[in-house]
Amino acid sequence: xxxxVDTFKTAHQAVTGLLELVGSSKGQQRIDALNxxxxxxxxxxxxxxxxxxxxxxxxxxxxxxxxxxQGFLEELGxxxxxxxxxxxxxYSSPDIVDxxxxxxxxxGIKGALSDRISFEEETFYPELEKLSY
Numbered sequence: 001x002x003x004x005v006d007t008f009k010t011a012h013q014a015v016t017g018l019l020e021l022v023g024s025s026k027g028q029q030r031i032d033a034l035n036x037x038x039x040x041x042x043x044x045x046x047x048x049x050x051x052x053x054x055x056x057x058x059x060x061x062x063x064x065x066x067x068x069x070q071g072f073l074e075e076l077g078x079x080x081x082x083x084x085x086x087x088x089x090x091y092s093s094p095d096i097v098d099x100x101x102x103x104x105x106x107x108g109i110k111g112a113l114s115d116r117i118s119f120e121e122e123t124f125y126p127e128l129e130k131l132s133y
Contacts, residue, residue, distance in 0.1 A: 002129050003133075015117065023110065027094045030098070045080055065127055
């Protein structure tokens, strides 16, 4: 495994841990965990975007990789804009994060992030490793 992919997988482990903490906490502790989750996810997305843009520009990146990488970036941006940012904006106070509505929305976000992590690790990261990431 490449060092970059190892770093990305470590970030995934941190996100997974924060998802569990959000699900098991309440009140201010849940807000703190949500803030940590938001920071971790957005930093990870920024790092992935930077590395993938760099990888697309490598001379040994073939057309198939470039196409899938561009799709990967577009999906990631769509997920962040349409789901993650609105979720984090909506749930920013202790009373609302302890509501039933929160748990329903959080369940969806948790599932989407878990699915995305699996996709990245099983499908996309092996392609990055071929380019020495």
